Structures are given as structure tokens and as C-alpha cells.
Amino acid sequence: MSDPIRRLPRRTRSGYNSYLRFTGLGLTMVGIILVFCFIGYWLDRILAWKYPVFTIVLSLLGIAGSMAYLFKETGKRDQHHFRA
Amino acid sequence: MSIPNLLRTASLLIGSFLFGAASAQHDGHDHATHDHVDVVDSTVASVVAADSDAPKLALEEAEHGGRFDAGKLIMGHIGDEHGWHLWGHTTLPLPIIVYNTERGVSIFSSGHFDHGHKTYGGYMIHEGSIVATKDADGTDVHHATIDEPLTKATWDISITKNVLSLFISLAILLFVFINVAKAYTRRAGQAPTGFQNMVEPIILFVRDDVAKSAIGPRYMTFMPYLLTAFFFIFLNNLLGLVPFFPGGANLTGNIAVTLVLALITFIIVTVKGNKHYWQHILAMPGVPGWVLFILTPVEILGMFLKPFVLMIRLFANITAGHIIALSFFSLIFVFGETNAGAGYGVSVMSLAFTVFMTMLELLVAFIQAYVFTFLSAMYIGAAVEEPHHH
Numbered sequence: 001m002s003d004p005i006r007r008l009p010r011r012t013r014s015g016y017n018s019y020l021r022f023t024g025l026g027l028t029m030v031g032i033i034l035v036f037c038f039i040g041y042w043l044d045r046i047l048a049w050k051y052p053v054f055t056i057v058l059s060l061l062g063i064a065g066s067m068a069y070l071f072k073e074t075g076k077r078d079q080h081h082f083r084a
Numbered sequence: 085m086s087i088p089n090l091l092r093t094a095s096l097l098i099g100s101f102l103f104g105a106a107s108a109q110h111d112g113h114d115h116a117t118h119d120h121v122d123v124v125d126s127t128v129a130s131v132v133a134a135d136s137d138a139p140k141l142a143l144e145e146a147e148h149g150g151r152f153d154a155g156k157l158i159m160g161h162i163g164d165e166h167g168w169h170l171w172g173h174t175t176l177p178l179p180i181i182v183y184n185t186e187r188g189v190s191i192f193s194s195g196h197f198d199h200g201h202k203t204y205g206g207y208m209i210h211e212g213s214i215v216a217t218k219d220a221d222g223t224d225v226h227h228a229t230i231d232e233p234l235t236k237a238t239w240d241i242s243i244t245k246n247v248l249s250l251f252i253s254l255a256i257l258l259f260v261f262i263n264v265a266k267a268y269t270r271r272a273g274q275a276p277t278g279f280q281n282m283v284e285p286i287i288l289f290v291r292d293d294v295a296k297s298a299i300g301p302r303y304m305t306f307m308p309y310l311l312t313a314f315f316f317i318f319l320n321n322l323l324g325l326v327p328f329f330p331g332g333a334n335l336t337g338n339i340a341v342t343l344v345l346a347l348i349t350f351i352i353v354t355v356k357g358n359k360h361y362w363q364h365i366l367a368m369p370g371v372p373g374w375v376l377f378i379l380t381p382v383e384i385l386g387m388f389l390k391p392f393v394l395m396i397r398l399f400a401n402i403t404a405g406h407i408i409a410l411s412f413f414s415l416i417f418v419f420g421e422t423n424a425g426a427g428y429g430v431s432v433m434s435l436a437f438t439v440f441m442t443m444l445e446l447l448v449a450f451i452q453a454y455v456f457t458f459l460s461a462m463y464i465g466a467a468v469e470e471p472h473h474h
Contacts, residue, residue, distance in 0.1 A: 024390060024393040027393045027396065027397075028386055028389045028390060032386070032389065035385055061378060064378055065379070068375060069379070069382045069386060072379065
């Protein structure tokens with residue numbers, strides 16, 4: 001009654017798990033960019049400046065933020081790796 | 085599984101049911117009144133928007149010479165219903181429980197709606213949701229008018245198809261686990277028998293490969309939740325694959341249910357998060373100040389986005405599986421409409437593909453339960469992890 005994953009050697013199994021760590025990463029990055037864009041859009045609509053500064057600045061910040069997030073998340077995994 | 089753990093498990097399940105029912109009905113209500121604003125609600129609304137009697141309507145239209153509408157059939161099957169379609173024209177009526185701030189509570193069988201064709205007790209079904217009307221009982225819905233202000237004051241907390249499905253899975257889980265827990269106390273130290281053989285490898289799998297590997301030494305605190313989540317999702321994924329009663333309700337493909345599951349994970353992470361966890365979110369150590377300026381808002385966003393992604397993943401995967409199977413079946417009718425022979429020819433292919441996809445869905449049922457549990461465990465692990473110094 002052992003399932004296929006358990007039958008794998010332990011090293012392969014932890015490798016399988018470490019891929020799973022990243023399954024949410026892409027969507028989270030997209031989510032970060034979207035939320036930043038939305039906040040910028042919302043600010044522009046409220047302030048109604050001549051030029052949509054906040055949409056542009058915040059969407060770029062969102063991309064920078066998602067990159068920072070990517071670096072941080074993947075870096076954390078290496079820490080675990082060395083500790084193990 | 086000790087008795088306290090079992091009780092905790094049961095209370096979690098009941099809690100999730102109550103939340104699920106309330107949020108599902110509330111979201112449906114919001115949709116009916118068109119006043120939802122946020123992303124979650126609009127996603128829910130698009131799912132709940134499915135016509136409750138759509139599968140039957142789609143086929144009836146085809147029978148009466150109209151065109152077969154595959155979209156209507158599919159959306160009807162993956163959505164929730166006030167009644168459980170068994171076969172042909174037989175539908176299991178379910179209790180309608182409606183609370184209206186002016187009329188009070190009304191409880192009656194959904195059979196009075198006559199498959200959504202008639203009004204009853206001042207209510208009728210319009211596009212899958214219960215709306216208020218002032219027309220007399222038994223009026224055809226096409227001639228009845230919706231009372232907008234009364235509808236806004238209506239709260240539908242009926243036992244729908246999904247809620248009944250939740251009850252059934254709850255009964256199955258309680259039956260199996262009380263049985264297993266008794267067997268462990270009665271036969272301590274002996275070889276497992278019966279249901280024990282079935283669940284013990286999975287419990288050990290969740291303990292060793294999910295909880296231990298993702299949370300670390302403090303994993304035992306979170307085992308009741310992880311096991312509950314795993315077995316709840318796994319069982320409901322499997323029940324969703326059974327095409328006839330008591331299966332086929334697409335419970336884990338209902339975003340309100342996955343919302344509650346993800347919300348429980350979010351609450352556990354937020355409540356159990358230690359100083360180390362909050363420090364990493366609010367001010368990541370070893371990061372220069374100008375990066376923190378952008379990283380801290382992103383981390384705070386990530387705190388909410390992680391469970392959000394958890395919710396979307398389970399919902400999308402299970403719903404996609406249902407849509408694929410239904411699409412293959414719809415192909416038969418789409419081709420059959422042009423030529424009966426083409427319909428029969430396509431049905432062979434459709435059946436083969438559906439069998440293949442169902443086999444794949446059996447795997448997906450396990451994988452999605454595993455992924456949800458594992459990622460929950462990972463988020464919890466990150467929240468309770470003790471700082472390590474080298």
C-alpha cells in the first residue's frame with residue numbers, strides 16, 4: 001500500500017518537494033504587479049492629475065517588487081538547502 | 085489519531101461547512117443584487133451565476149427543436165443547485181431556507197419550485213439564485229416579476245447540492261475516522277485492520293512527507309489541520325468524479341469552499357507566526373533600507389496572495405477537470421445536432437477521451453489534495469520556524 005512517491009529514494013523526494021515550493025511563485029508575482037497597478041490606477045482616478053504618474057510609477061515598482069520577491073523566495077530555499 | 089485530535093478534526097470540518105455555506109450563499113446573494121466589488125466576489129459570482137436548472141434547460145431546448153447550448157450545460161453542472169438532479173426528469177428536492185429581513189424565515193422544499201419553473205412562498209429561482217416576488221404561488225417564472233428591494237433583503241441559506249454534498253462527505257469522514265480511532269485504541273500495538281489499512285499509509289505520508297519535511301520539529305501541533313484538509317479535499321475531489329448521486333457535486337471546485345480552506349491556513353499562519361516570521365515580513369534582516377521600501381509592501385502583499393493562490397489553484401484545477409469531461413460529452417450533442425451518425429461516431433471518441441481524462445483526474449484529485457496540504461504546511465513552517473544561527 002505504499003504510494004509511488006514514498007518508494008523514491010529520500011533525495012529525489014526532497015527534490016520533488018523543492019519544486020513544489022515554487023508552484024505559487026509565478027501567480028504571486030503576477031498578483032503583486034496587478035495589485036500595484038491597481039493601486040496606481042485608483043490613485044490616479046482619485047487625484048485626477050494631468051498625467052497618470054501613479055499608474056506608471058507603481059506598475060514599474062510592482063515589477064521591481066515582484067523581482068525582489070523572486071530573489072528573496074529563491075534565496076530562502078538555498079538557505080534551507082545548506083542547512084539540511 | 086487520538087480522541088482530542090479527532091474532536092478537533094470534526095469541529096474544523098463543521099466549522100468549514102458553516103463558513104462555506106454562509107459564504108457561498110452570501111456571494112450568490114451579492115451576485116443577485118449586483119453590488120459585489122472585490123475580486124473574490126466577482127469570481128464567485130461568475131461561478132454561481134450558472135443557471136440552476138441549466139443542464140436540464142440546455143437539453144430540453146435541444147429536445148424542443150432549439151439549439152443545444154454546451155456552455156449552459158457545463159456551467160450548470162459545475163455550479164451549485166437548489167435540488168440534486170438524479171436521472172431523467174427526477175430531481176432530489178432539497179430544503180430551501182430563506183431569511184428575509186421583512187418576511188422572516190421561510191423553510192420549504194425546492195420541489196415546490198417545479199424545477200425552477202414556478203414561484204412559491206413569494207420566492208422563485210432566477211439564474212440560479214433565489215429572488216423575491218409578489219406574485220401568487222404557482223405563477224410561471226416567465227410571467228413573474230422580481231421584487232428588487234425585497235430581493236436585496238433576502239438571505240439564501242438553503243441546503244443546496246454543494247451543502248448536502250458537504251454533509252455526505254462529513255458523514256463519510258466521521259464514519260471512517262471514528263472507526264479507525266476506535267480500532268487504534270482497541271488494537272493498540274497490533275497489525276492494522278479494515279479502514280486502518282486504507283488510511284494509515286496516507287496519514288503516515290502526510291506526517292512524514294508533508295508535515296515533518298515542511299514544518300520541522302513542531303509539526304505535531306498542525307497535524308490535525310493538515311490531515312483534515314488533506315482527507316477533506318481528497319474525498320471531495322473523488323466524490324466530484326463520481327457522475328451520479330451522491331457524487332458529482334464539484335464541491336472542491338466551488339471557490340467559496342476553497343476560500344474557507346485557504347482562509348483557515350491564513351488564520352493559522354497569522355496567529356501562529358512568531359517574531360522571526362514577522363521580522364522577515366516587516367523588515368527583512370540584512371537588506372538595505374531602500375530595498376526594504378519596496379520589499380516590505382511586497383511581503384505584506386505576499387502574506388495575502390499566498391493563500392489567495394492556494395484558493396485559486398484548487399478551485400481552477402478541479403473545475404477545469406469537470407469542464408473537460410463535460411466538454412467531451414457536449415461534443416456528442418453538438419455533432420449529433422448536425423447529423424445523427426456524426427453524433428454516434430463522436431460518442432465513441434468522446435467516451436474514450438472521457439475515460440482517459442477521468443483516470444488523469446484520479447491522479448489530479450490526489451495531487452491537488454497533496455499540493456494544498458503541502459503548501460499549507462510550508463506556509464505554516466515558515467511562520468513557526470525558529471531562527472537558526474551559523
